Amino acid sequence: MGILGPTIRAAVGDTIKVHFLNKTDMPLSMHPHGVMYDKDNEGADGGKGGSIPPGERYTYTWIVDQDAGPGPGDPSSIVWLYHSHVMAEEEVNLGLIGTLIITAADKAHSDKNPAPRDVDQEFIALYMIFNEENDEESGLKHAINGRIFGNLSGFETRRGQRVRWHLVALGNEVDNHTVHWHGQTVLDHGRRTDVVEIMPASMTSVDMVPRSPGNWLFHCHVNDHMIAGMATRWLVK
Structure with missing residues (x-):
């Protein structure tokens, strides 16, 4: 998280x-x-x-x-x-x-467990450029869940799992992100894609069933954001 x-x-x-x-x-x-x-x-x-x-x-x-x-x-x-x-x-x-x-x-699973019963795993990813030094470039941290340059771990699953990704964003006008999974597509409200567009205060949930094992990139596809470290990996066993 x-x-x-x-x-x-x-x-x-x-x-x-x-x-x-x-x-x-x-x-x-x-x-x-x-x-x-x-x-x-x-x-x-x-x-x-x-x-x-x-x-x-x-x-x-x-x-x-x-x-x-x-x-x-x-x-x-x-x-x-x-x-x-x-x-x-x-x-x-x-x-x-x-x-x-x-x-x-x-x-829901039950009255005591509100998690959805038609999903095996849920992941949450916040795409946001944290502004830590009053707009100075050195203080702009292009992060996923606050982590940069692949230092976010925990997105691990297996082939055939029913996985739901909850994608959110906050920030400024530069926080226009294109969330991209390598190795897999997602179902985005009836649309099949491998890139989901999010803007500041966007919130969306998409589904996938991983089909191919590997240690795959998960990143923003905006060029400047990739260069600045807005990337990590997701593992399919």
Whole structure:
């Protein structure tokens, strides 16, 4: 998972409660995409949960209604982002990012396990250029899950597995990414491809069944991003 925060899972019909403790020295929040909330649970722009001071706690309540779950053309589970939203631009670059995965109610394993039962493995990949030095080139880290130049591990699977890739992006106008797998194609909402386009705050989920063993490249196909290290590998045994 690299830099990403914990994955929060739910099925349509659930209620998510997040007990948030701010152990940093700056006010922070948790703002979710996709799920339903009232103003106090938005984690942004006012409301009780909009800015939690250092050392303080807050419990966010988010409703997983039908509109938070997969649509008619989606796979059985879909991905949403969450992130801090007090000074969102700065906090995202500090790595205060995570994901929610929401499963259709009739596709979950059980009431206690909301993971989709029609999938063997799920991988999450955040494509983002982290801006660590006020736009100076030396501080632009072209990363997948916060790691660069092949230093992200864990994308390991086997031939014949049903694998779902949850792809997300954040960042600036330069964060236009073309996610590419070597050795395999994916099914992207009915479209067969091996490159998926994502932009800042994009969220999409695609499926594959690996067919060919190998230690394959997984990278952004934008030339400047490849040169700068936005690449890792995925292993098929």
